[in-house]
Amino acid sequence: xxxxxxxxxxxxxxxxxxxxxxxxxxxxxxxxxxxxxxxxxxxxxxxxxxxxxxxxxxxxxxxxxxxxxxxxxxxxxxxxxxxxxxxxxxxxxxxxxxxxx
Numbered sequence: 001x002x003x004x005x006x007x008x009x010x011x012x013x014x015x016x017x018x019x020x021x022x023x024x025x026x027x028x029x030x031x032x033x034x035x036x037x038x039x040x041x042x043x044x045x046x047x048x049x050x051x052x053x054x055x056x057x058x059x060x061x062x063x064x065x066x067x068x069x070x071x072x073x074x075x076x077x078x079x080x081x082x083x084x085x086x087x088x089x090x091x092x093x094x095x096x097x098x099x100x101x
Contacts, residue, residue: 043070
């Protein structure tokens, strides 16, 4: 599940969530600021998220929780991912998560 919340011409909030019965259980926030993406949202929203990353030049990940790194794989090898040192091992070798995530 995905919802956009534009703030102005430059900043857009992108909410992703796991849905059950058509309702969001918990929203996770990502932000697009011009050509930079902050956090990658939930993995189960990767399909919807893919259409909102055109023109992105880099991804900044704040920490390694699933709702912040779950969509990293859609960014491709030409998009640099900047992350804190403790997050890098999680990005290189992600946990296998259950269907909820």
